[in-house]
Amino acid sequence: MPATMTNIMINAKQIYKSFGNLAVLKGVDLTVARSEVVVIIGSSGSGKSTLLRCLNHLEKIDSGDIAIENEWMVQNNADNQAIYQPDRDIKRICSKMGMVFQHFNLFPHMTVLQNIIEAPITVKKMKREEIIPIARELLQKVGLSNKENDYPSQLSGGQKQRVAIARALAMQPDIMLFDEPTSALDPELTGEVLKTMQKLAEDKITMVIVTHEMGFAREVADKVVFMDGGVVVEQGNAEDVLVNPEHPRTREFLSRFI
Ligand code: ADP
Numbered sequence: 036m037p038a039t040m041t042n043i044m045i046n047a048k049q050i051y052k053s054f055g056n057l058a059v060l061k062g063v064d065l066t067v068a069r070s071e072v073v074v075i076i077g078s079s080g081s082g083k084s085t086l087l088r089c090l091n092h093l094e095k096i097d098s099g100d101i102a103i104e105n106e107w108m109v110q111n112n113a114d115n116q117a118i119y120q121p122d123r124d125i126k127r128i129c130s131k132m133g134m135v136f137q138h139f140n141l142f143p144h145m146t147v148l149q150n151i152i153e154a155p156i157t158v159k160k161m162k163r164e165e166i167i168p169i170a171r172e173l174l175q176k177v178g179l180s181n182k183e184n185d186y187p188s189q190l191s192g193g194q195k196q197r198v199a200i201a202r203a204l205a206m207q208p209d210i211m212l213f214d215e216p217t218s219a220l221d222p223e224l225t226g227e228v229l230k231t232m233q234k235l236a237e238d239k240i241t242m243v244i245v246t247h248e249m250g251f252a253r254e255v256a257d258k259v260v261f262m263d264g265g266v267v268v269e270q271g272n273a274e275d276v277l278v279n280p281e282h283p284r285t286r287e288f289l290s291r292f293i
């Protein structure tokens with residue numbers, strides 16, 4: 036779907052981010068349209084996680100503009116410094132995004148169901164009886180209906196990650212961000228998580244996914260973004276970027292996956 040003004044979910048422009056002297060993002064532009072699946076690829080250290088973390092305000096950017104659903108979260112002032120919205124607005128804007136990490140980050144002392152309902156109850160002030168049916172529906176979606184009373188330690192890595200996905204969805208985000216959701220999994224468990232994400236794509240959920248799963252990217256991504264050294268080197272539809280890349284750096288990167 037082309038990104039017109041009305042259906043732009045994420046609009047990030049000229050994002051700069053350094054850690055001390057280390058410039059990590061050096062002018063990154065990223066647009067994500069409603070229902071679009073954008074896959075970000077690139078070598079370790081190229082700035083992919085930092086970019087996701089900046090979008091979700093887990094890191095503050097140094098300069099650039101970020102708008103989520105046409106509502107600006109951070110804008111540059113005349114001196115090219117990033118000015119953030121007040122905290123309460125940032126919280127509200129960021130609550131439109133759910134995030135799934137490489138290391139599931141489930142609460143170990145809570146059951147699967149408790150993990151899923153915790154944030155909707157404490158953050159969104161939903162009632163237990165309101166969120167529990169939603170949580171059960173989500174567990175069914177991720178194929179874990181029979182696990183609601185298990186603790187994370189009783190689950191495989193793939194199951195844990197599917198709980199983490201259900202937990203993020205329970206907050207009813209408009210956008211899901213995934214940072215290498217299968218990188219910590221044994222190869223035989225990645226498929227079930229990728230399948231779950233593919234289902235979300237079929238449900239038209241807007242997603243930004245950092246992954247090294249090129250087969251998945253080719254099949255599911257509407258747009259593939261190749262990052263290297265803190266810049267977007269190349270982006271386009273999955274076929275163009277993954278099969279007929281224009282840039283030598285993209286070709287070199289992809290050659291490692293053959
Ligand atoms: P990727 O996800 O593409 O592997 P990252 O965004 O994690 O890349 O990291 C990009 C660079 O930024 C790396 O050199 C990393 O060491 C550095 N970096 C990331 N987070 C921090 C941080 N909190 N403090 C200092 N350096 C960081």
Ligand code: MG
Pocket residue numbers: 083084085214215
């Ligand atoms: Mg990373």
